[in-house]
Amino acid sequence: MRKVFQADLQQIGEELIEMANQVATAMDRAWDSLANADVELAQEVIAADAKIDFLQNQLDERAIDTLALQGPVASDLRMIVGSLRMSASLERMGDLARHLAQLARLRFPQPAIPERISTTFAEMAKIDIQIAQAVARLLDTRDLNIAAEIIELNHEVDRLHSSVFARIAEADWDASAPTTVDVSLTSRYLERFGDHGVSVARKVTYLVTGEWDPSDA
Amino acid sequence: MRKVFQADLQQIGEELIEMANQVATAMDRAWDSLANADVELAQEVIAADAKIDFLQNQLDERAIDTLALQGPVASDLRMIVGSLRMSASLERMGDLARHLAQLARLRFPQPAIPERISTTFAEMAKIDIQIAQAVARLLDTRDLNIAAEIIELNHEVDRLHSSVFARIAEADWDASAPTTVDVSLTSRYLERFGDHGVSVARKVTYLVTGEWDPSDA
Structure with a gap:
């Protein structure tokens, strides 16, 4: 039984890594579709999100079967x-990439994002892709240095997020209200x-160290 | 063992109902704090969210102990x-109520929401409270008519959400960019x-009927 269980755990681990890699790709392509008003690419990202949802269902069914059959x-x-x-967090990351592609599709053929703020979003998207790729590596290696790196990268995303709202509040922000939305x-x-x-990084950290960081709200 | 297990399940069910009730109260008070620029109430809502997080942790620990000890x-x-x-969905609902209170606090003593859109948000908040209250009743009774009612109520929230963006796109929308944000x-x-x-409604439906609606993304 033990051997079967280890194989199940291994499989679940590989599926999580696969989800993280697909989510990184989704963000990469979603940002491209939004930055370049590429409606065909946007459609592809939207369609590919169903695969991420499928992976989540498959993983969750396997996890529940493992609970039932192995009683760990x-x-x-x-x-x-x-x-x-x-898997729920990764699925949600896929949804958020899909939202970007949906916005590209909604505004096509206009670009949704004004040029003056596009550099900031390109930077946020780049770091988000790095975060998803780092999540895949963290799931693979359980090297907690990567978890620390993810938290640092996310601080940078938060900083850029705040800078967007500061930019909108400046006197010379003259984009239309729908663009501001x-x-x-x-x-x-x-x-x-x-x-x-x-x-995900905090969850892996907890599983490795047994210590829960309550700041994961 | 069976009897202990039933008592565990009962306790978990009661904690879910308690979370749903607290979340309904949180939305009620959060909207009040935002509509009336009441910073003291906003602080209370923010503080009370920690209790919802605590309930979630307690419930999750109980659920994991039950899995370990009873091997269901x-x-x-x-x-x-x-x-x-x-419990994760309910905790997130608490976070969203907290975000409203945080916005009230951020903009105090100014009201964050312009009067012309306040009626729409008051309606959305009222329906959200009804949804959370209906979730509590659904968890208690497992009456699937309530699940259908929740889905209907949410359609109305979605409709109002779209109307907000339509309103912002109208020519006479002259709120400042930060207010538009x-x-x-x-x-x-x-x-x-x-x-x-x-x-939550779809999850309860699945648990009662065994049929999963994949539209729960």
């Missing part, structure tokens, strides 16, 4: 329950993406 | 795993609150 306890049990939580929501999506990456 | 299978197992997911984010928080209520 202690750290093994926490690992499986943690996997269910991490698009900019606010885009910033929010990019910021939430990073937060979910941090949730 | 089949529908009992799905009930426990479902409880972990529902506050309005967008408030609308988004109120909309997401309802979505999480629907997630």
Whole structure:
């Protein structure tokens, strides 16, 4: 039984890594579609999100089967329950990438994001992709230095998110109200993406060290 | 053992109902604090959110202990795993109420929400409170008519959310850019609150009927 259980855990771990890699790709392509008003790419990102949802369902079913058939306890049990939580965070990161692509599609053929703020969002998207890639590496290696790196990267996303709202509050901000809405929501999506990456990092840290950081709200 | 298990399940169910009730109260008070620029009430809502987080942790620990000690299978197992997911949704609803209170605090002594859009948000908040209260009743009774009612209520929240963005796009919208940001984010928080209520409703429906509606993304 033990051997089967280890194989199940291994499989669940690989599926989480696969989800993190797909989520990184989704953010990469979603930002491209938004920055370049590329509606075909946006459609592809939206369609690909269904695959991430499918991966989550598959992983969750496997986790529940493992709970039922192996009845794990202690750290093994926490690992499986943690996997269910991490898959939910990764699925949500996929949704947020999809929201960016949906915005690109909604405003097409106009670009949704004014040029003056585009550099900031490009930077946020770049860091978000790094966060998702780091999550994949963290899940693979359990090297907690990577968890610390993810938290640092997310601080930078938060800083850029605040700078967007500061920019909007400046006297010379003259974008239309709908564009201001698009900019606010885009910033929010990019910021939430990073937060979910941090949730996964904290969960892995907890599973490795047994110590829970309550700042993971 | 069976008797202990039933008592555990009962306790978990009661804690979910308690969370739903606290979340309804949080939204009620958060909206009040935002509508009336009441910074003291806002502080209370922010402080009270820690209690909802505490309830979630308590419930999750109980659920994990139950998995470890009782090794449930089949529908009992799905009930426990479902409880972990529902507690996460309810905790998130609490966060969204807190975000409204934080906005009230940030803009104090100015009101964050312009009067012309306040009626729409008051309506959204009222329906959100009804959703959270309905979630508590659904968890208590498992009457699937209530699940259908929650989905209907959420359609109305979505409709109002769209109307906010339509209103912002009208030619006579002359609020400042930062106010436009506050309005967008408030609308988004109120909309997401309802979505999480629907997630819980779909989860309960699944646990009662065994049929999963994949539209619960």
